[in-house]
Amino acid sequence: xxxxxxxxxxxxxxxxxxxxxxxxxxxxxxxxxxxxxxxxxxxxxxxxxxxxxxxxxxxxxxxxxxxxxxxxxxxxxxxxxxxxxxxxxxxxxxxxxxxxxx
Amino acid sequence: xxxxxxxxxxxxxxxxxxxxxxxxxxxxxxxxxxxxxxxxxxxxxxxxxxxxxxxxxxxxxxxxxxxxxxxxxxxxxxxxxxxxxxxxxxxxxxxxxxxxxxxxxxxxxxxxxxxxxxxxxxxxxxxxxxxxxxxxxxxxxxxxxxxxxxxxxxxxxxxxxxxxxxxxxxxxxxxxxxxxxxxxxxxxxxxxxxxxxxxxxxxxxxxxxxxxxxxxxxxxxxxxxxxxxxxxxxxxxxxxxxxxxxxxxxxxxxxxxxxxxxxxxxxxxxxxxxxxxxxxxxxxxxxxxxxxxxxxxxxxxxxxxxxxxxxxxxxxxxxxxxxxxxxxxxxxxxxxxxxxxxxxxxxxxxxxxxxxxxxxxxxxxxxxxxxxxxxxxxxxxxxxxxxxxxxxxxxxxxxxxxxxxxxxxxxxxxxxxxxxxxxxxxxxxxxxxxxxxxxxxxxxxxxxxxxxxxxxxxxxxxxxxxxxxxxxxxxxxxxxxxxxxxxxxxxxxxxxxxxxxxxxxxxxxxxxxxxxxxxxxxxxxxxxxxxxxxxxxxxxxxxxxxxxxxxxxxxxxxxxxxxxxxxxxxxxxxxxxxxxx
Numbered sequence: 001x002x003x004x005x006x007x008x009x010x011x012x013x014x015x016x017x018x019x020x021x022x023x024x025x026x027x028x029x030x031x032x033x034x035x036x037x038x039x040x041x042x043x044x045x046x047x048x049x050x051x052x053x054x055x056x057x058x059x060x061x062x063x064x065x066x067x068x069x070x071x072x073x074x075x076x077x078x079x080x081x082x083x084x085x086x087x088x089x090x091x092x093x094x095x096x097x098x099x100x101x102x
Numbered sequence: 103x104x105x106x107x108x109x110x111x112x113x114x115x116x117x118x119x120x121x122x123x124x125x126x127x128x129x130x131x132x133x134x135x136x137x138x139x140x141x142x143x144x145x146x147x148x149x150x151x152x153x154x155x156x157x158x159x160x161x162x163x164x165x166x167x168x169x170x171x172x173x174x175x176x177x178x179x180x181x182x183x184x185x186x187x188x189x190x191x192x193x194x195x196x197x198x199x200x201x202x203x204x205x206x207x208x209x210x211x212x213x214x215x216x217x218x219x220x221x222x223x224x225x226x227x228x229x230x231x232x233x234x235x236x237x238x239x240x241x242x243x244x245x246x247x248x249x250x251x252x253x254x255x256x257x258x259x260x261x262x263x264x265x266x267x268x269x270x271x272x273x274x275x276x277x278x279x280x281x282x283x284x285x286x287x288x289x290x291x292x293x294x295x296x297x298x299x300x301x302x303x304x305x306x307x308x309x310x311x312x313x314x315x316x317x318x319x320x321x322x323x324x325x326x327x328x329x330x331x332x333x334x335x336x337x338x339x340x341x342x343x344x345x346x347x348x349x350x351x352x353x354x355x356x357x358x359x360x361x362x363x364x365x366x367x368x369x370x371x372x373x374x375x376x377x378x379x380x381x382x383x384x385x386x387x388x389x390x391x392x393x394x395x396x397x398x399x400x401x402x403x404x405x406x407x408x409x410x411x412x413x414x415x416x417x418x419x420x421x422x423x424x425x426x427x428x429x430x431x432x433x434x435x436x437x438x439x440x441x442x443x444x445x446x447x448x449x450x451x452x453x454x455x456x457x458x459x460x461x462x463x464x465x466x467x468x469x470x471x472x473x474x475x476x477x478x479x480x481x482x483x484x485x486x487x488x489x490x491x492x493x494x495x496x497x498x499x500x501x502x503x504x505x506x507x508x509x510x511x512x513x514x515x516x517x518x519x520x521x522x523x524x525x526x527x528x529x530x531x532x533x534x535x536x537x538x539x540x541x542x543x544x545x546x547x548x549x550x551x552x553x554x555x556x557x558x559x560x561x562x563x564x565x566x567x568x569x570x571x572x573x574x575x576x577x578x579x580x581x582x583x584x585x586x587x588x589x590x591x592x593x594x595x596x597x598x599x600x601x602x603x604x605x606x607x608x609x610x611x612x613x614x615x616x617x618x619x620x621x622x623x624x625x626x627x628x629x630x631x632x633x634x635x636x637x638x639x640x641x642x643x644x645x646x647x648x649x650x651x652x653x654x655x656x657x658x659x660x661x662x663x664x665x666x667x668x669x670x671x672x673x674x675x676x677x678x679x680x681x682x683x
Contacts, residue, residue, distance in 0.1 A: 017671065021664075024660075024663075098658075
């Protein structure tokens with residue numbers, strides 16, 4: 001495995017776990033969405049890096065583009081939900097939004 | 103290129119998206135479109151069966167290049183014959199649907215799913231490799247579940263759909279394990295490769311046994327064998343056409359078809375008959391359980407459903423006895439007379455608006471054509487020579503005679519049950535005192551004509567079937583011993599049924615109702631020998647506490663879930679770093 005590939009995969013993994021960790025500590029849903037994007041881009045980076053070294057690298061690149069698009073639309077949906085949640089509850093603290101919990 | 107083998111399943115599949123499209127033009131076109139597409143498929147399949155020359159497997163397209171899976175068709179005696187039979191019954195049932203589904207809402211969904219089912223079933227029959235086979239195997243299962251739950255406003259129908267899906271899934275999972283194992287071991291799942299000398303026969307004996315058993319469990323789920331049979335009686339909540347097409351004539355045969363395909367493997371000499379013994383035992387058990395329950399059921403469709411379980415059990419028994427031709431023959435004859443019975447029963451149920459045989463009776467004069475169809479179906483099922491059911495039963499009986507006394511006795515028991523419940527259904531529905539108040543009318547021609555065509559085929563199909571090389575070992579001249587035995591059983595049962603269900607019905611009913619033991623037995627048979635209660639017990643005793651225990655991890659807090667995820671990732675990472683994984 002080439003050095004740059006190792007660096008890229010390590011960075012991607014680090015970003016992924018940073019994102020997950022910051023979701024688990026953030027007390028604001030907006031920040032959760034941002035952390036989620038960080039995690040997704042970490043995964044995208046690792047996916048992109050894993051395609052390095054193959055002569056036509058188009059497959060992994062195509063998947064990365066697809067993943068970026070899907071991630072963007074997921075973010076849009078998430079933000080829309082957050083708007084509705086804010087109107088309904090008047091707060092964005094996930095601990096206070098308990099309607100869907102048992 | 104063998105065009106017909108491709109066209110026979112591609113044409114019905116092509117019709118699937120067209121059904122909702124033509125409904126934009128005119129709603130009535132949907133049914134006729136389905137008739138045309140299934141008719142074209144039937145034309146291709148029947149043309150293929152009549153011009154069949156040599157066995158070929160051909161595939162042109164690499165379907166899944168990563169797995170080295172081709173889109174293949176395997177054309178041999180078995181697939182040509184079964185394909186022709188499947189498409190023939192499908193076509194007639196679609197024509198019957200024109201009358202039966204006339205007033206129903208949701209026809210786009212109905213005809214799309216039926217065409218999808220027909221195409222998938224033909225694809226399953228023609229499949230040239232196991233992955234393709236499994237793909238269509240799942241598709242017919244999905245179609246079956248969705249069509250059982252067709253009347254989505256009935257809670258019972260929705261539940262029955264789920265039940266069929268979940269129970270057959272148990273078998274499917276087992277088949278999937280076998281398919282994956284074969285694909286990984288041989289790098290190819292083509293039937294020609296895995297059944298050939300370099301395929302499964304090279305494996306160790308224990309592995310072959312395990313593979314065969316896994317596939318047989320898959321067959322048990324699809325073909326409703328004990329203990330995976332409990333979904334079939336409930337599946338009767340679906341429309342009658344669906345019961346006739348999927349749960350009597352075609353899909354439930356898929357398991358038997360798989361066993362017939364794998365026949366060279368399950369009868370390998372190194373297994374020394376261990377696998378066939380298992381198949382024989384399960385088959386006979388199902389045949390007896392199904393027969394006993396069919397005898398007690400009061401719902402006409404459930405009677406037929408239990409009898410399907412029983413007849414399918416006979417097919418597996420024939421495979422277990424090593425009589426491939428008898429199993430294939432029984433599969434086709436069962437499909438013909440059971441589809442006929444369901445279509446005739448559907449005609450009665452539509453006319454009366456009830457499924458309970460206690461509210462039927464005395465219909466022979468009023469619904470003449472339906473009566474003729476049901477009569478021929480029941481006589482065919484009970485094995486009256488020379489109807490189509492007789493020859494397969496005769497071949498199974500003669501195999502049982504060769505195998506031993508116990509097998510013969512059990513097979514004769516199954517025949518007794520078959521004859522008794524057939525005559526019971528016939529006499530209670532069409533003879534005796536009417537249980538209805540408003541006289542029904544005969545069904546429209548779109549329903550009557552398919553019944554009559556199927557009745558004709560039950561009467562004369564033996565002449566065509568026995569000319570097939572695959573089935574030629576089913577003898578034209580039954581031996582005196584088997585003929586005498588089966589005719590004696592048939593005559594005795596006819597006599598008993600005449601007195602018990604027609605002549606002295608009230609007195610027999612009185613005896614049963616005054617005797618607590620008999621009443622209890624009837625109740626026990628009514629609820630299908632308590633299998634449902636057993637499954638309910640397993641669910642509430644084992645599965646529900648387990649799921650409740652697991653649900654404590656589900657706090658519903660995003661932050662807690664994410665922390666757990668992180669923890670799991672950390673554990674995995676440590677394991678990786680330590681070199682455990």
